Amino acid sequence: MNRQRLADWGYAAGWRMVPKLPGSFVTTAFAVGADIAARRGGDGAARLRRNLARVVPQAGPVELEDLTRRAMRSYARYWHEAFCLPSMDADDVRGRVDATGIEYLDAALDEGNGAVLALPHTGNWDVAGVWLVGRSGNFTTVAERLRPESLYKRFVAYRESLGFEVVPADGSMSFRMLLRRLRENKVVCLVGDRDVTGSGVPVTFFGEKAPFPVGPARLALSTGAALLPVGCWFTDGGWAVRIHPRIRVSHREEVPAATQALADVFAGDIAAHPTDWHMLQPFWFADRESEDGENGKGGKGGKDSGQDRTGADGVEQGERSAS
Numbered sequence: 001m002n003r004q005r006l007a008d009w010g011y012a013a014g015w016r017m018v019p020k021l022p023g024s025f026v027t028t029a030f031a032v033g034a035d036i037a038a039r040r041g042g043d044g045a046a047r048l049r050r051n052l053a054r055v056v057p058q059a060g061p062v063e064l065e066d067l068t069r070r071a072m073r074s075y076a077r078y079w080h081e082a083f084c085l086p087s088m089d090a091d092d093v094r095g096r097v098d099a100t101g102i103e104y105l106d107a108a109l110d111e112g113n114g115a116v117l118a119l120p121h122t123g124n125w126d127v128a129g130v131w132l133v134g135r136s137g138n139f140t141t142v143a144e145r146l147r148p149e150s151l152y153k154r155f156v157a158y159r160e161s162l163g164f165e166v167v168p169a170d171g172s173m174s175f176r177m178l179l180r181r182l183r184e185n186k187v188v189c190l191v192g193d194r195d196v197t198g199s200g201v202p203v204t205f206f207g208e209k210a211p212f213p214v215g216p217a218r219l220a221l222s223t224g225a226a227l228l229p230v231g232c233w234f235t236d237g238g239w240a241v242r243i244h245p246r247i248r249v250s251h252r253e254e255v256p257a258a259t260q261a262l263a264d265v266f267a268g269d270i271a272a273h274p275t276d277w278h279m280l281q282p283f284w285f286a287d288r289e290s291e292d293g294e295n296g297k298g299g300k301g302g303k304d305s306g307q308d309r310t311g312a313d314g315v316e317q318g319e320r321s322a323s
Contacts, residue, residue, distance in 0.1 A: 019086075035073070048071055052064060054284065055206055071274070074123075081124055085162060086158065099131060099242075107246075113182065114185050115226045118192040118230065124239055133164070140166075141166055144169050164189075192212070204263070205283075208286065217247075220249050221258075228244060230244065247265075
């Protein structure tokens, strides 16, 4: 069985079996697994540790190890919740979300041009989506094509079961669908802190240069929609969602500055909750180039370590195809 088929089988087993097991047992099992992964220091844990060293530069070796362990536990919690969310009571989930900044979303929709919500890979962005469905109704997001196709379909079915509209990030058709939804005064959500296309713009992020996808800013520019950064993190009894004030982008020349502003907001939330940033991939240019050199190839900077992508990566390609 190749790795793709094995991953497909593993995710299928997770959605089928985890909700049926005792909650305390599963919580402990995921935490223990996270601790083991952190101690072994495989590729994903090593990249996470390297990324956290940028976010918390004052951390010494002992503190950095503790941050990595807690971050791996946070990532494990995300997957535990992902496997259980379809069987959880949506109203109960929403009742455990502490949401702030809702007035910025309401103001955007009152203008009538829709809203682009851009999130980093923090906390549980699927729970944020469940909350949004209850607050504002159906919204649209994109999903990167995964292999095998059966795995991609599982993730689409998972998010559709939560009330999301999911379109594939496969070029101009997906971009046009997002434009249509925004012009209908709907909400589009994009995970927008990691560029995997090689066509992002450089931003300064925790003092170093990193590529960010420009899809969120370009969508806002093309439609007049409000570009709203969103932060997500875990709390002891649930989740927090913070919607930030609008980032203005009126001209094409402003797209890089708007993307930098988005990165700055993301950095503020990540600095406040560093262990809830689930970035197990090479992120900064320096790390991407280092891994590309070791692998003897250029481009996207390392493997994705099993992290599914529901983000802005394919949007910018679609924008170029549709223009």
